[in-house]
Amino acid sequence: MALExxxxxxxxxxxxxxxxxxxxAAGYVVYRxxxxxxxxxGTVIPAGVAAPAGLTVVANIGLASQQQNNMANQNVVSPNYGPGPVExxxxxxALPFDEAPSWANYGASVYAIDDQTVSLSDGSSPASGNTPAVAATRLKIGVLAGFDERGTPFVTI
Known part of the structure; x- marks a missing residue:
């Protein structure tokens, strides 16, 4: 579920x-x-959302340090409204995973599902029977760096 x-x-x-x-990018909000x-x-949007017409997503690049709202018709004067910049x-x-990783996944690539959740899966699936292969639908955000003493997984971006 995307951040709100x-x-x-x-x-x-x-x-x-x-x-x-x-x-x-115009028409988008990124949250801290x-x-x-x-x-x-060269603009940014939340991971996992569709790119504006005529543009493509190049890469997932990190976490926003503050909220930045670039939606149209904002009648607010604040540095957090308009295009930014956002650092x-x-x-x-410690990012939430869709399925819990284990130490067997140490060093594995991690992919963004949306602007909040990550996965060890790139969203692709191999061909099987009459079902054609599906290309990767998620972009890499980092690697599984390890776990703390409570078992919380950490991702290095």
Missing amino acids: ADRALVRLMVARGPVFGYAV GSITALLSD IDRGTW
């Missing part, structure tokens, strides 16, 4: 790369903690 409000996540502090600011996807024009963080995060 900001969220806070448990984060492991590790070395990370630079933080960049990106404009949010949203997994974000980069579009071919996109990379790091190691």
Whole structure:
């Protein structure tokens, strides 16, 4: 289920790369903690939603550091309304999985289902019988980095 409000996540502090600011595509809202996807024009949208006409999703790039609302007709004066920029963080995060991973999945690629949930599956399926193969429908967001002492899985983006 996609996010409908900001969220806070448990984060492991590790070395990370630079933080960049990106404009949010017109007609979209990203929430703090949203997994974000980069579009071919350099703007971002929540992961797992359809790209605007004429644009393609290039990659999932990280988590939004704050909410940014770029919906039309907002009669609000605030830095969180309009295109942004919104800073996109990379790091190691406790993200919710669709199915619980295990240590056997350590180092496996992790794919975004939507702006909140991740999976070990890229959404593809092999051909079987009369059913043709289905191409991957999800983009990689990171790798399974490990588990804390409570068994919570962490993903490095």
